[in-house]
Amino acid sequence: MAIYALADLHLSLSIPDKSMEVFGSSWGDYILRVRENWENMVTALDTVLIPGDISWATYIDQAEEDFRFLSDLPGRKLLCRGNHDYWWTTIKKMEEFFAEKGFTNIELVRTNVIEADGCLISGTRGWMIESKESIEGSDNKKIYERERLRIKMCVDMLAEADPEHTKKRILMIHYPPVTANRGFTEYADMIAEGGVDICVYGHLHGTAHRKAFEGDYNGTRFICAAADYVNFKPVRIV
Secondary structure (H helix, E strand, O other), rough: EEEOOEOOOEOOOOOOOOHHHHHHHHHOOOHHHHHHHHHHOOOOEEEEEEEEEOOOOOOOHHHHHHHHHHHHHHHEEEEEEOOOOOOOHHHHHHHHHHHHHHOOOOEEEEOOOOOOOOEEEEEEEOOOOOOOOOOOHHHHHHHHHHHHHHHHHHHHHHHHHOOOOEEEEEEEEEOOOEEEEOOOOHHHHHHHOOOEEEEOOOOOOOOHHHOOEEEEOOOEEEEEOOOOOOOOOEEOOO
């Protein structure tokens, strides 16, 4: 058994004119490549974390074919929200939708804790953290503060679920909580100080890959799993 991660699938099986190739030729036939790579690497006993930007659909009913595609792939899938997941609604409605459609191997992660393969997993969307100036005095400030509280909830729940820290703690977050310049890292500091062992994120495409940070930051291992960054292959993180 293993835990993998792959963010930013941007599935569009019901919206065929929504192409990701605007971010470069590397996105050519990306849905086919995701399926082939996934089936070659992931088994039915494995878990795959998907940190956001899962489907281009606006409403969850429009995303049925995208979720069917996911459900048909091997393994257990844990999803958290990205900035383009407009279909995301209440947890209750989404769980009812998955149950009705028979998508029994898809679960939602949002300021809760799920155990998989001896690890504890939580998650939230996060927000942009380019600099303090980029969030001060703007609408972004409200969203930034809300996500800061959600990150704290996640790390606190992970700690409460296993006070002795006998299990690996993993946080899924869509936006990168730390970037290559490491100039403004309040989110990353909260994550590391909260005892998170692995933080996996996505969001970065094309030329934005230069912003990706991977490696250890204050005791937490950060991993970028944006689909085009990892060549559309699930990344084994545990």
